Amino acid sequence: MANEIKLLKGNEAIAHAAIRYGADGYFGYPITPQSEIMETLMEEQPWETTGMVVLQAESEVAAINMVYGGAACGKRVMTSSSSPGISLKQEGISYMAGAELPGLIVNVMRGGPGLGTIQPSQADYFQTVKGGGHGDYRLITLAPASVQEMADHVALGFDLSFKYNNPAMILTDGVIGQMMEKVVLPEQRPRRTEDDIRREQPWAALGKPASRKPNVITSLELDSAIMEQNNIRFQAKYKTIEASEVRYETFKCADADYLIVAFGSAARISQKVVELARKQGIKAGLFRPITLWPFPTKALNACKEKVKGILVVELNAGQMVEDVKLAVECKVPVAYYGRLGGIVPTPQEVLEALLSLQV
Amino acid sequence: MNMQEIISPENVVYQKPRLMNDHPMHYCPGCSHGVVHKLIAEVIDEMGLAEQTIGIAPVGCAVFAYNYLDIDWIEAAHGRAPAIATAVKRLNPGKMVFTYQGDGDLAAIGTAETIHACNRGENVVIVFINNAIYGMTGGQMAPTTLDGMKTATCPYGRNVSLNGYPLKISDLLAQLEGTCLITREAVHTAAAIRRGKKALRKAFENAMAGKGSSVVEFVSTCASGWKMTPEQANQWMVENMFPLYPLGTLKDK
Numbered sequence: 001m002a003n004e005i006k007l008l009k010g011n012e013a014i015a016h017a018a019i020r021y022g023a024d025g026y027f028g029y030p031i032t033p034q035s036e037i038m039e040t041l042m043e044e045q046p047w048e049t050t051g052m053v054v055l056q057a058e059s060e061v062a063a064i065n066m067v068y069g070g071a072a073c074g075k076r077v078m079t080s081s082s083s084p085g086i087s088l089k090q091e092g093i094s095y096m097a098g099a100e101l102p103g104l105i106v107n108v109m110r111g112g113p114g115l116g117t118i119q120p121s122q123a124d125y126f127q128t129v130k131g132g133g134h135g136d137y138r139l140i141t142l143a144p145a146s147v148q149e150m151a152d153h154v155a156l157g158f159d160l161s162f163k164y165n166n167p168a169m170i171l172t173d174g175v176i177g178q179m180m181e182k183v184v185l186p187e188q189r190p191r192r193t194e195d196d197i198r199r200e201q202p203w204a205a206l207g208k209p210a211s212r213k214p215n216v217i218t219s220l221e222l223d224s225a226i227m228e229q230n231n232i233r234f235q236a237k238y239k240t241i242e243a244s245e246v247r248y249e250t251f252k253c254a255d256a257d258y259l260i261v262a263f264g265s266a267a268r269i270s271q272k273v274v275e276l277a278r279k280q281g282i283k284a285g286l287f288r289p290i291t292l293w294p295f296p297t298k299a300l301n302a303c304k305e306k307v308k309g310i311l312v313v314e315l316n317a318g319q320m321v322e323d324v325k326l327a328v329e330c331k332v333p334v335a336y337y338g339r340l341g342g343i344v345p346t347p348q349e350v351l352e353a354l355l356s357l358q359v
Numbered sequence: 360m361n362m363q364e365i366i367s368p369e370n371v372v373y374q375k376p377r378l379m380n381d382h383p384m385h386y387c388p389g390c391s392h393g394v395v396h397k398l399i400a401e402v403i404d405e406m407g408l409a410e411q412t413i414g415i416a417p418v419g420c421a422v423f424a425y426n427y428l429d430i431d432w433i434e435a436a437h438g439r440a441p442a443i444a445t446a447v448k449r450l451n452p453g454k455m456v457f458t459y460q461g462d463g464d465l466a467a468i469g470t471a472e473t474i475h476a477c478n479r480g481e482n483v484v485i486v487f488i489n490n491a492i493y494g495m496t497g498g499q500m501a502p503t504t505l506d507g508m509k510t511a512t513c514p515y516g517r518n519v520s521l522n523g524y525p526l527k528i529s530d531l532l533a534q535l536e537g538t539c540l541i542t543r544e545a546v547h548t549a550a551a552i553r554r555g556k557k558a559l560r561k562a563f564e565n566a567m568a569g570k571g572s573s574v575v576e577f578v579s580t581c582a583s584g585w586k587m588t589p590e591q592a593n594q595w596m597v598e599n600m601f602p603l604y605p606l607g608t609l610k611d612k
């Protein structure tokens with residue numbers, strides 16, 4: 001399959017992108033608003049073409065542990081879910097971080113807490129970038145703002161997770177998952193052979209040849225002195241990721257007096273707000289973090305002298321706003337605007353929040 | 360005949376399985392875990408599967424199984440081994456994949472993963488060590504703990520009206536279409552050990568032949584958890600465990 005232009009839902013784009021990336025397996029459990037990912041995969045039957053395994057698991061707990069197992073043999077495997085299901089996956093994500101396993105997790109967020117609502121939300125920001133599971137670990141987090149990025153972030157997420165042997169997450173929401181846009185799907189890549197994997201992931205548990213010691217995938221170490229060293233190694237890796245893998249996008253920021261910081265669907269709305277504000281003569285700009293971890297702290301810090309105020313727009317009660325304040329060291333007024341429980345704000349109401357920032 | 364002449368390959372009547380290494384074992388004296396490890400090592404080697412086998416270790420006393428057998432291993436989260444085995448086998452259909460799990464791991468926290476892997480008929484082997492107790496965490500009640508049996512969390516004896524009944528999970532698994540072999544073994548006598556090894560061999564053959572899920576339960580002792588000598592533990596097992604968990608083949612299709 002060559003490049004192809006299609007009109008797809010964000011969720012469908014993820015499924016097609018996974019097949020075309022040459023992913024080895026997908027393991028999931030249905031939940032709104034992301035069920036189209038597994039439905040599309042089941043419809044496409046990639047096991048007949050690329051050999052990709054697609055399996056509906058008995059729970060999100062089982063699905064993430066299937067990902068753990070697949071990753072442990074060096075395979076490119078993924079899962080997807082929405083907020084309540086992602087809570088169940090935290091055990092497995094922590095184990096993957098502890099065993100230094102790559103793998104891709106997609107969270108198409110909905111409003112919580114609890115069973116909450118099936119409407120879009122960004123309330124899992126803290127859960128994703130501050131931990132979620134137990135232990136001192138970090139999750140590479142990508143925040144797509146279009147259907148095209150939903151597709152692109154599948155490849156980027158897999159690439160980054162394999163580069164650093166660390167799980168990666170696409171953190172998106174029901175708006176991006178459900179909306180339809182034109183998307184360019186990449187050409188089909190072949191799945192890797194066992195020889196490829198043995199060469200590229202020499203640690204993989206694929207069966208021990210006589211020539212090497214057993215490969216053991218584990219996060220367990222009872223000797224605290226060694227466990228501390230393991231943690232120091234993880235932290236060094238996280239530092240490298242923070243130094244090398246920050247991604248963000250700016251829109252009309254060069255001359256901006258006021259900055260909106262927003263990710264994902266909130267950034268889509270905020271882009272419209274910037275245009276509306278500029279029509280009223282207010283120099284507004286949009287700063288959109290693409291990686292939520294590593295967070296674009298440095299780039300935001302560089303804005304602190306140039307702007308008069310920052311508005312952080314989120315579909316939650318104000319989570320990323322804390323990281324923005326830290327990034328600009330509170331040298332600029334930082335306000336928050338958001339709606340909760342599955343309500344998506346209109347550009348007009350965000351514009352009003354931006355106007356009230358003006359001194 | 361001098362010593363050198365006696366120590367020659369043709370005179371060997373028994374040796375440590377080739378796949379068992381010299382790592383000092385942490386199991387208590389009299390524990391069934393070590394004997395079952397040995398049988399697994401022998402079966403894998405005799406079938407010529409050493410280079411194709413991936414073991415999934417549990418959370419429980421056997422968490423360090425990966426230290427003792429020279430094969431590739433994946434250490435699972437507590438109870439999740441069957442989910443991990445599912446993915447490993449599906450992504451590598453030609454490999455030999457087995458899990459090794461205690462009663463708490465398999466029949467409490469991992470019940471869902473166990474039942475669904477077996478119900479899907481995953482072509483894997485589940486080795487199930489039923490010692491009616493949580494050995495690793497210091498002897499708490501397990502789903503398989505006997506009625507009236509004392510543990511750290513039922514110090515006056517398991518009370519079925521409070522804690523429910525001992526779970527005969529193998530009987531339950533035998534009901535599932537996806538399972539091809541369910542058998543209950545023990546390693547307390549030489550004869551039982553020989554029978555147990557045969558059962559393991561058959562289970563491993565089933566997995567390689569794609570016949571579905573095989574579960575080999577070993578009714579086991581935990582002398583430490585039961586607060587007995589190894590000898591007392593064996594006797595207690597025969598007298599108290601076997602009536603509820605009788606040895607034998609529950610299903611072979």
Ligand SMILES: Cc1ncc(C[n+]2csc(CCOP(=O)(O)OP(=O)(O)O)c2C)c(N)n1
Pocket residue numbers: 418419420421437460461462463464465488490492493494495496501
């Ligand atoms: C999620 C989680 N809960 C609890 C524990 C603590 N834990 C470790 S082993 C174990 C029970 C093991 O019992 P069993 O599976 O019967 O194995 P045995 O030690 O008896 O061989 C428990 C509760 C854990 N490690 N992880």
Ligand code: SF4
Pocket residue numbers: 385386387389390391392420490494495580581582583584
């Ligand atoms: S505590 Fe029990 S199960 Fe664990 S090693 Fe000792 S005897 Fe064996």
Ligand SMILES: [Mg+2]
Pocket residue numbers: 461462463488489490491492493494501
């Ligand atoms: Mg036990």
